[in-house]
Amino acid sequence: MVIVGSDRFVDTDAMRALILVDIQNDFLPGGALAVTDGDAVIAVANALAPAFSLVVATQDWHPAGHESFASQHADRSPGEVIDLHGLPQVLWPDHCVQGSSGAEFAAALTVTPDAVFQKGTDQRVDSYSGFFDNGRRHATGLAEFLRGKGVDSVFVMGLATDYCVRFTALDAASCGFDTTLVEDGCRGVELSAGDVQAAVDEMRAAGIAIVTSAQVESPG
DSSP: OOOOOOOOOOOGGGOEEEEEEOOBGGGSTTSTTOOTTTTHHHHHHHHHGGGOSOEEEEEEOBOTTOTTBGGGSTTOOTTOEEEETTEEEEOBOSOSBTTSGGGSBOTTOOOOOSEEEEEOOSTTSOOOSSSBOTTSOSBOSHHHHHHHTTOOEEEEEEEOIIIIIHHHHHHHHHTTOEEEEEEEEEEOOOSSTTHHHHHHHHHHHTTOEEEOGGGOOOOO
């Protein structure tokens, strides 16, 4: 886990944070793992950020040859599911490789996050959530960072609804944060028809509020 923070003062009285999930070039149209209409989330993030005293971002940051990449498994294709060291793993195209342009945040994203939490850095296990790897064996430190800032409420948005947004929101709730999904600030992979709606339904069932960006009020 690497945190890159700004010197901007954080008003802990606000007690809430915006989590921007993986708004990176490889998930945008033209990227290695493009999410349909993924660039539509950028304007939502830019518009919402000023309503929050604390903004954090997650960043997929895979080493080259990560074992979640289909290219590392003979006769396997992206979208197939395998057992990877005891965990079910969807195989993906090579994406968000450390230091690559695809791993960079979208150029049109004008938000400067107070902290960036990199994930997927372990060669042997993927990490959809901004809080834990997929086996929940290692924490990124995001929960501790938020608690240290006095945050008890988080709003989650970004890419992709049915994977990294879903698991980040579910883990936020499981860590005790009052969690809200900004639905119009997300887009999904939808490997199978209905995956996005199923993910939203799962988050709602876990007690996560589902709102639009227009429903997010500025503090005070």
